[in-house]
Amino acid sequence: MAYIPVNSTAEFVRLEINADGVDYSGNVAAAFDGAGSGNVLVVPALQDVTVNATPGTFRWKQLDSLSEKVVTIPSTNSVSVTMVLDDTAFFTGAGNTSGIFSITNNKTETYFRLYWQGNTSGDKYIEGNGYLEALAPTVNPDAPVWTSPLTIAVTGDYTEGTV
Amino acid sequence: MSAIRDALLANVTTNISSTSCGVSSELPWAQGDTPLYEKNMKKFYLSEESSATTQLFATIDRNDVFQKERSLTGFITVDAKNQPNDIDTVVAAVINSRLAIADQSVNECAVAVDTEEDRITYTFEYRFVTITN
Numbered sequence: 001m002a003y004i005p006v007n008s009t010a011e012f013v014r015l016e017i018n019a020d021g022v023d024y025s026g027n028v029a030a031a032f033d034g035a036g037s038g039n040v041l042v043v044p045a046l047q048d049v050t051v052n053a054t055p056g057t058f059r060w061k062q063l064d065s066l067s068e069k070v071v072t073i074p075s076t077n078s079v080s081v082t083m084v085l086d087d088t089a090f091f092t093g094a095g096n097t098s099g100i101f102s103i104t105n106n107k108t109e110t111y112f113r114l115y116w117q118g119n120t121s122g123d124k125y126i127e128g129n130g131y132l133e134a135l136a137p138t139v140n141p142d143a144p145v146w147t148s149p150l151t152i153a154v155t156g157d158y159t160e161g162t163v
Numbered sequence: 164m165s166a167i168r169d170a171l172l173a174n175v176t177t178n179i180s181s182t183s184c185g186v187s188s189e190l191p192w193a194q195g196d197t198p199l200y201e202k203n204m205k206k207f208y209l210s211e212e213s214s215a216t217t218q219l220f221a222t223i224d225r226n227d228v229f230q231k232e233r234s235l236t237g238f239i240t241v242d243a244k245n246q247p248n249d250i251d252t253v254v255a256a257v258i259n260s261r262l263a264i265a266d267q268s269v270n271e272c273a274v275a276v277d278t279e280e281d282r283i284t285y286t287f288e289y290r291f292v293t294i295t296n
Contacts, residue, residue: 012224045226084220084228143219144268145228145294 004117014115015043015081017132017152019108020096028127028159031111039095045084047147051114051126052078053158077128077154079114085137085146100150104132112152115163123163130154165212167233167264167291174263175207175237178256183247184239191238200238201282205247207257210236216295230268231295237287244281257287267291 006013016032018024020039024031032040056073083089091099103110113127134151176186184205191200191208200208213234220228237257241247254274261272269292277284 006223009225014224044224045220045222045228046224047220047222049223084222084226086226141268145220147220 006117010120011118013046013049013117014119015046015049015079016040016113016115017043017100017103017110018097018112019103019110021108024111025129028111028113028129029161032113032127036111039097041089041094041097041100043081043083043089043100043150044086047082047084049114050080052076052080075157077156077158078130079112079152079154080134080149081151082147082149085148100132100135104135107131110152112154119163121163125161125163126158127161128154128156128158165233168209168212168235170263171235171237171260171289172209174260175209175257178260179207179253182249182253182256184241184249184253191236198238200240201284204240204242204282207237207239207253209238219294226296229295231293232269233291233293235289237289238284239287240282240284242281243278243283246283254285257285261289261291264291267293 005011018031018036018040020036022036024036030036053075055075057070058073059068059070061068089099090101093099093102098108109129110132111129113125115123115125117123130153132150133153134149137146137148139146172186172188179186184207186207187203189199189208191198191210194202200206214231216229216231218227219230239253241250258272258274261270264270269290271290273288275286277286
């Protein structure tokens with residue numbers, strides 16, 4: 001039994017995105033480790049992260065059974081975060097990857113990689129691609145710093161990997 | 164001495180210059196059991212600044228957002244039996260001096276009034292908040 005703590009510098013959750021316009025669908029890893037590595041934007045100041053990986057199910061009842069029957073249907077996958085907005089990540093971006101606002105506004109296909117507990121050798125990650133949605137920046141006088149939720153609507157499966 | 168205290172004192176000095184009250188740059192220390200503002204009535208005294216930095220937003224990668232809260236306390240005592248005619252003007256001017264501190268997300272000033280024997284003491288609690296990393 002080993003927990004997955006994220007409370008030390010080497011263990012921080014790390015979310016990287018690449019939306020440089022190149023099609024990496026044949027090899028998502030290349031968006032981060034290969035040709036696309038110069039266009040990777042690290043999303044800083046995450047307040048919370050939720051990975052949604054929910055297989056859909058279809059249930060039915062039949063007269064010759066005391067319990068429901070179930071079959072799976074395609075999963076709905078998404079990664080949701082809440083973040084404190086950083087000027088560079090939100091507006092500027094990195095390399096050919098625009099800032100988060102532009103990526104959302106332009107509906108640019110986005111490749112992502114989420115490290116669960118740091119990104120050194122042996123650390124686990126999941127990656128995939130999708131679109132940014134649910135951006136809703138907010139600020140108020142009692143909390144005068146912009147924050148926003150953000151969801152990556154994942155198309156297709158997650159891929160699990162190890163650094 | 165803090166920049167906020169300097170700015171507040173300068174602003175209060177200007178704002179009440181034409182009233183019956185004045186401003187002391189001394190801290191409101193006590194001589195014996197009697198604080199200076201009770202000994203020298205109709206003089207505005209302002210405390211040294213207190214501050215606290217607290218977490219506003221926690222983040223997973225420790226890019227936390229903090230807020231720094233600074234507070235100061237001002238005092239002015241007048242004769243309860245014979246209040247200055249312009250005491251309302253003085254109190255309003257002291258309260259408004261909170262706006263002289265720029266670049267704050269909170270500029271507050273609360274007033275409490277205490278009557279003891281033949282003295283009325285107005286206590287002004289200033290509170291200023293800024294965002295910091």
